[in-house]
Amino acid sequence: MAKVISLCNQKGGVGKSTTAVNLAAFLAALGKYVLLLDLDPQANATSGFGLNPHRLERSVYHGLIGGCQPEEIIKKTPLFGCEIMPASPDLAGAAVELVNVSGREYRLREFLQRIRGNYDYILIDSPPSLGLLTINGLVAADEVIIPVQCEYYALEGLSQLLKTVELVRENLGVDLKVMGALLTMFDKRNKLCREVAKEVGRNFPYYVFNAIIPRNIELAEAPSHGQTIFQYQPSSRGAKAYRQFAEELIKFEEKIKHASF
Ligand SMILES: Nc1ncnc2c1ncn2[C@@H]1O[C@H](COP(=O)(O)OP(=O)(O)OP(=O)(O)O)[C@@H](O)[C@H]1O
Ligand SMILES: [Mg+2]
Incomplete structure (x- = not known):
């Protein structure tokens, strides 16, 4: 069964999508089967893989509102072992369309149930809010990873996010854990950082993961080429950091598995 991980922080621009795309790439490069699920109407993870969100016949939106099977939405990527369930801008309307639907928080979880056996990891890129889309991502997930940008207000809002995770666990009856925080956009020359x-x-x-993602121009450039850092600049500092993060995540999982036997 896939481990479902939500990359979540209601703060915008902290590196959620960059982390989702590049973690997916390196987990696949390390031999894992990965599904990257784009749950953000901005569709940055989708375009990060070179797909045009405006030209999709189907997206995760159609999965959430119903009438579509996961296999009809999932696309292969150029990376072996890595597939993507893309987002499109109409996903922004899903929260409103689902407002009167009972069990609306469980839509994504139920939708993914049948394909969980096909992957080692399902990574969910969340939008910058704590609205219904993010809640669907949390309810569908086993674990949360919080990308934290190394800047002055970094910790602000984190307690609200942790409280939301707790509320989801207690009120929606799912076994959701916080795996940890990942420091992003770190500049070692900057004292504040x-x-x-x-x-x-x-x-x-x-x-807090030992891997720290540096501020690295190649990481910001890669999406404009529709590529992950693994394809665009595999020897860059950004690529090395995401590889280290993927390795640490796999080790972390193995440790948990052994501890529970
Ligand atoms: N380590 C990094 N070094 C340099 N630039 C980065 C790095 N990580 C992310 N960026 C850039 O910073 C911007 C925000 O990153 P990203 O889109 O990953 O954040 P996000 O949390 O997904 O944003 P949103 O909340 O809008 O979804 C992007 O332009 C991205 O290319
Ligand atoms: Mg994003």
Whole structure:
């Protein structure tokens, strides 16, 4: 059964989509079967893989509102072992369309149920809000990873996010865990950046990944070529950091598995 991981932070521009796309690429490069699910109407993860969100016949939107099977939406990517369930801008209307539907928080979870056996990992790229789309992503997930940008307000809003995870667990009856935080856009020459990283290490109540994603221009350029960093600049610092993160994540999973036997 796939481990479903939601990349979540209601703050915008912290590196959720960059992490979703490049983690998917490196997990696949390390031999895992991965589905990247784009749950954001901005569709950055979709275009990051070179797909045009405006030209899709079907997207995760059609899965959420019903009448469509996952296989009809999922597309192969140029990377072996990595598939994508793309988003389109009409996903923005899904929250309104589902407002009177009972069990609306469980739509994605139910939709993914049948294909969970096909992958090792399903990664969900969430929009920058704590609305119904994000809640669907959390309810569908086993674990949450929180990308945290190394900047002054980094920790602000994290307690609200952790509270939301708790509410989802308690009120919606799912077994959802916070796996940890990933520091992104780190600039080691910047004193504030170093202090924020230390502060997160000290005060974040869950695991903080040892892998730290540097601020790296190639990571920002890759999506404009419709490529992951693995394809665009595999020797860049950004690529090395995402590879290290993927390796750490796999090790982390193995440790949990052994601990529970
Ligand atoms: N490590 C990095 N180094 C340099 N630029 C980065 C890095 N990570 C992300 N970026 C750039 O920063 C911007 C925001 O990143 P990204 O889109 O991944 O954030 P996000 O959290 O998904 O945003 P949103 O909340 O809008 O969905 C993008 O232009 C991206 O290319
Ligand atoms: Mg994004």
